[in-house]
Amino acid sequence: MQIPYTVEVRPDTGLSNAKLGIWLFLASEVMLFGALFSSYVLLRVSAPQWPHGYEELSVPLATFNTIILISSSVTMVMSWAQLKLKRPVPARMYLWSTVALALLFLVVKLYEYSHHFALGEYPRASTFLAIYFTLTGLHGLHVIGGIAVNGYLAGPGAAMWRSDPERYTNRVEVAGLYWHFVDLVWIFLFPALYLL
Amino acid sequence: MASPGTAPAAAAHHHRDDEPGFLRKYFFSLDHKWIGIQYTVTSLVFLLLGFTLMMIMRWQLAYPGQPVPLIGGLLSAANAPGGIMLPEFYNQLGAMHGTIMVFLGVVPLSVGGFGNFVVPLQVGAPDMAFPRLNMMSYWAYFAGGVIMLTSFFIPGGAANSGWTSYAPLSVIAVGGGQTFWLVGMIFLITSSLLGSVNFIVTIVQLRAPGLTWMRLPFFVWAQLVTSFLLLLAFPPLEAAGVLQLMDRVAGTSFFMPSGLVVGNRPVAVSGGGSPILWQHLFWFLAHPEVYVLILPALGIVAEVVANNTRKPLWGYKPMVYSAIFLGFMSFLVWAHHMFLTGMGTTISAFFQTTTMIISIPSVIILSSLFLSLYGGAIRYTTPMLFALAFLPMFGIGGLTGLPLGLASSDIPLHDTYYVIGHFHYVVAPGTIFALFAGIYFWFPKATGRRMNDLLGKIHFWGSFITINGVFMPMFIQGLAGMNRRLYDGGMTYAGLADVLRWNTVIAYSAWALGFFQIFFIINFFWSIRGGRAATGNVWSATTLEWATPSPPPHGNFAALPTVYRGPYEYSVPGSDVDFVPQNQPAEA
Numbered sequence: 001m002q003i004p005y006t007v008e009v010r011p012d013t014g015l016s017n018a019k020l021g022i023w024l025f026l027a028s029e030v031m032l033f034g035a036l037f038s039s040y041v042l043l044r045v046s047a048p049q050w051p052h053g054y055e056e057l058s059v060p061l062a063t064f065n066t067i068i069l070i071s072s073s074v075t076m077v078m079s080w081a082q083l084k085l086k087r088p089v090p091a092r093m094y095l096w097s098t099v100a101l102a103l104l105f106l107v108v109k110l111y112e113y114s115h116h117f118a119l120g121e122y123p124r125a126s127t128f129l130a131i132y133f134t135l136t137g138l139h140g141l142h143v144i145g146g147i148a149v150n151g152y153l154a155g156p157g158a159a160m161w162r163s164d165p166e167r168y169t170n171r172v173e174v175a176g177l178y179w180h181f182v183d184l185v186w187i188f189l190f191p192a193l194y195l196l
Numbered sequence: 197m198a199s200p201g202t203a204p205a206a207a208a209h210h211h212r213d214d215e216p217g218f219l220r221k222y223f224f225s226l227d228h229k230w231i232g233i234q235y236t237v238t239s240l241v242f243l244l245l246g247f248t249l250m251m252i253m254r255w256q257l258a259y260p261g262q263p264v265p266l267i268g269g270l271l272s273a274a275n276a277p278g279g280i281m282l283p284e285f286y287n288q289l290g291a292m293h294g295t296i297m298v299f300l301g302v303v304p305l306s307v308g309g310f311g312n313f314v315v316p317l318q319v320g321a322p323d324m325a326f327p328r329l330n331m332m333s334y335w336a337y338f339a340g341g342v343i344m345l346t347s348f349f350i351p352g353g354a355a356n357s358g359w360t361s362y363a364p365l366s367v368i369a370v371g372g373g374q375t376f377w378l379v380g381m382i383f384l385i386t387s388s389l390l391g392s393v394n395f396i397v398t399i400v401q402l403r404a405p406g407l408t409w410m411r412l413p414f415f416v417w418a419q420l421v422t423s424f425l426l427l428l429a430f431p432p433l434e435a436a437g438v439l440q441l442m443d444r445v446a447g448t449s450f451f452m453p454s455g456l457v458v459g460n461r462p463v464a465v466s467g468g469g470s471p472i473l474w475q476h477l478f479w480f481l482a483h484p485e486v487y488v489l490i491l492p493a494l495g496i497v498a499e500v501v502a503n504n505t506r507k508p509l510w511g512y513k514p515m516v517y518s519a520i521f522l523g524f525m526s527f528l529v530w531a532h533h534m535f536l537t538g539m540g541t542t543i544s545a546f547f548q549t550t551t552m553i554i555s556i557p558s559v560i561i562l563s564s565l566f567l568s569l570y571g572g573a574i575r576y577t578t579p580m581l582f583a584l585a586f587l588p589m590f591g592i593g594g595l596t597g598l599p600l601g602l603a604s605s606d607i608p609l610h611d612t613y614y615v616i617g618h619f620h621y622v623v624a625p626g627t628i629f630a631l632f633a634g635i636y637f638w639f640p641k642a643t644g645r646r647m648n649d650l651l652g653k654i655h656f657w658g659s660f661i662t663i664n665g666v667f668m669p670m671f672i673q674g675l676a677g678m679n680r681r682l683y684d685g686g687m688t689y690a691g692l693a694d695v696l697r698w699n700t701v702i703a704y705s706a707w708a709l710g711f712f713q714i715f716f717i718i719n720f721f722w723s724i725r726g727g728r729a730a731t732g733n734v735w736s737a738t739t740l741e742w743a744t745p746s747p748p749p750h751g752n753f754a755a756l757p758t759v760y761r762g763p764y765e766y767s768v769p770g771s772d773v774d775f776v777p778q779n780q781p782a783e784a
Contacts, residue, residue: 003323005401017325017401024393028427035432035480039439039450039473047468124447127468131450134442 007167022174026181029142033185036138040131040192051128053194056121058112062194065108066186072101073183076150076176083169088161095154095172098179102147109140132193139189142182149175224335226327227750231334232313233642236635239305240720242341243628244713246296249289251710256281257685258703275353283683287356288373290681292344294359295377298485299384300341302627306492307388307426308337310634311395311419313642317741317748318413320404320757320779325397333390340383347376358681360482363451363474367443368458378441385434392423399423404740404779406759410516411778413739413763414509417516418495421523422488429484429527436477443469472537479530487526489623490590491519493630494561497583500633501565503737504580505572506774508764511564518557525554535603536610544603551601558594562587573767577735578652582633585660586626593621596671611681614674617667625663632659632716639720640734644746645727651719658712665705669698736775739763743779 004010005017013020044050053059079094116122116129123133153168153175160168216225225231255264261280264271268279275285316324324330347354352371355361366374399420403412439450447465451474454467502509509515531539531547565587574580596618599605609615632655640646676695678686685699686692733742744753757779765776 003321003325003327003402005325010401013400015401017397020400021326021393021397024396024427025389028389028393028431031428032431032435035435035477036439039435039477042473043450043468043470046470122446123442124449124466126466127449130442130446130448130466133446134438134448134450138438 007164007170016170018170018174022177026177029181029185033135033138033188036131036135037188037192040135043127043131047127051126053192053196056128057132057194058115059194061108061112062190065105066190068101068105068108069183069186072098072105073180075101076179080169080172080176083161083165083172086165088158088165091172092154092158095150099147099150099154102143102150106140106143106147109136135189135193139182139185142185146175146179146182150179224331226323226331228312228316228324228327228330229642229748229752231330232309232311234334235304235308235312235337236310238338238341239301239309242296243301243305244717246293246301247710247713249293249296251706252281253286253289253293254699254703254706256286256683258699260684260687284356285353286683287358287681288348288354291355291358291361291377292348295344295355297623298359298489299381300337300344302489302623302631303388303485304337305631306496306627306634307395307419307422307488308334308391310415310492310496310631310638311391311422314638314741315395315416315419316398316402317641317744317752318416318739319399319402320407320740320753320759321398321402322751322753322756324394325401326394329390329394333387333394336383336387336390340380340387343376343380343383347373347380350376360478361440361474362478363440363443363469363471364453364456364463366474367440367451368463375441375444378437378444381437382434382441385430385437388426388430392426395419395423396427404757404759407740407778408759410513411759411762413495414498414512414515414519415492415495417519418491418498421519422491425484425488425491425523425526429481429488432477433481436474436481439477440474472534472539475534475537476531479533480527483530483533484523484526486619486622487522489627490558491522493586493590493627494519494565496630496634496637497565497586499737499739500579500583500637501568502764502766503637503735504575504577504583505569506575506766507568507572508762508766509564510567510570511560512762512764515561515564518560522554522557522561525550525557529554532601532603532606535606541603548601548603552598555594555598555601562591562594577636578647578649578656579633579637581653581656582629582636585656586629586633589621589625589629590627593618593623593626596621608677609674611679612674613670613678613680616680617670617674620667620670624667625660629659632656635720637735638741639723640727640730641741641746641748643724643727644730645723645725646730646734647723647727648719651715655712655715655719658715659709662705662709662712666702666709669695669702673698733777736773738765738775738777740778743777 003017007016009016075094075097079091079098082088082091082094121129123130153172157171158168160171220226221230225234252264252267263279264276264281268276271279271281271285275282312324312330316322344354350372353373355366355369355373355377357366357369357374361374361377399416442448443450443452449465449467449469451471452463452465452467452469453471456463456465456467498509498515528550529547531543532551535544596614600609600615600618636647636652673686673692673695676692678689678692678695686696730746732745734746735742740757740759741748743757759778760781761776761778763778765778767774768776
């Protein structure tokens, strides 16, 4: 028994199964973060006063993190491009760089968190902090998920390159789509939380 | 992305697939048929459990303050001292009845059970697109169910803030029950997310050659629209669940307003939150959820009706377009559950308009099914009886919803037993009857044996009469103003004295309904081994699941089928037999 279109593209839809699957998954993710962003907007507009993000949070650190994440998206694309050129060694290097950059992002995030906690700024202190910790925390979980997937593909999962290179390339592409989404969420979070 | 294991050598891969080990075959199966059966059996157990909770509650409503007979001694002293249930315990039963029936019973049965078993067969696929995700989906559902059940046995008991978990009541609820509820919900949402991605990809990608969109059985269309609703409507509830979890665990105030006083004491939170926000997020899921409950049922009924009238569905295309439009509109009606919150007349007017619009496609589908009966040579098989009962029952459920969709008439009816009667007519004698039709219809496909017809008919007639005895009096009580969440069944309200006696009628009807389910349970388990052997196409049906032996082998089809015609070619003029299977070539 073989399931059709796991690697090859179905002619009339122009998609492989995994490609369609990841887009559907991302659609549901849009709804998840969309609901949280809407909640943020609703709570903020109905609050009598609301602090400015740049007064409470560290804009330089967040800017640094934005650059980190965008770079990691670039290395992710590079990895896929290298696989398309049949060069698995640099492809794995780029994948590991993506993982490393994601870890660096988390380290900076943890530094920010511990700084807030040291000042007694816990989620319960204000609704601003509550939404800040919830949104960035959930985004952080997505980053950890991305590290797990990319780490697997760069490590043990890379064995597939020898048995089924086309499928491995597709997996990296699909993981990349997810990773760009995680990046994109941060691109929205950064201005919404830090700059406004 | 999860996918079937890729062994280096294709031969070894093939071998392992055909000879799964014991655990792989029965517990962690990757075969959509077995996962479908796992879903079906688990959700039937949950349906029975949810119904049992209600049978206990009905005792309290009919005979307030008297010890529960038979099982009263089994209830713990903390919940029911001397067998008399406490109000807190009643609230737990109420909240968990709704949660179990909707999220652990009906949806997993109609989507996880029937969807998993039937959809790949009907589209002519060897399995679901992502078998490993499919397995994880079942086990996430199972874990969510276990968490929900465990909460009954922790200090403070299960969630008791209603199945809607309205804030701030749910946030300040003592005990771990509500937290368990939220964690359990996150598991269930993950499960349905994995499932819905899988269904959409399977339907879009794995359709057999020749199976064009307008040749898809209506059941597959219904599952496709349902999957989109699950995919896009559940994440906002997940977001809401995360926010409420933060409120309960981290002490935030997303749903806690400023100046909230509980028990004459101000609640120590930072405040500034919005209880109405929870309602918006909840109903943004829970209204599409209504169509998640009803669409697969309509799909099952369409299959059974076409098969047993021996003629094509009347208005197949309008039904398909209606289902798609229904799915789209279901995202725009959620606040008709919230007319009483004081959203303002403009918003109410918008939502009552969309609510009236969404009734149009529902009526088109139901009318098409009714018109399909006209001129048919109806076979009164057990599945057909359930499908026939579904039509007027769902009709009653739908029509009684109209006064609730209009803001002015909703306000006096809100939160009364009228609402309970309305949505139970949609879901219980509606959806659950359709699900029974589906079980009787596809049981021979799953097991290779038919269910007993006499027991089936006793089950049908007994259930049909008693279930109306349960829900019809609720309209009377509701119109008299009886509130839905009264622990004493309304005894303390002088104005309800005239309608109190219906509580006894409802209670006895509910217990009789429970009694008639015994016929189903015996029939179900006995027929697995003792039923009459069924051929591959026991109902002389046309769709692809009947083009393979019963039960279908691993991989479903000896050779993947090719489709040459529409789904319901019954009684084609000039044909020798009264059905032409979809995979029969034109010149055959």
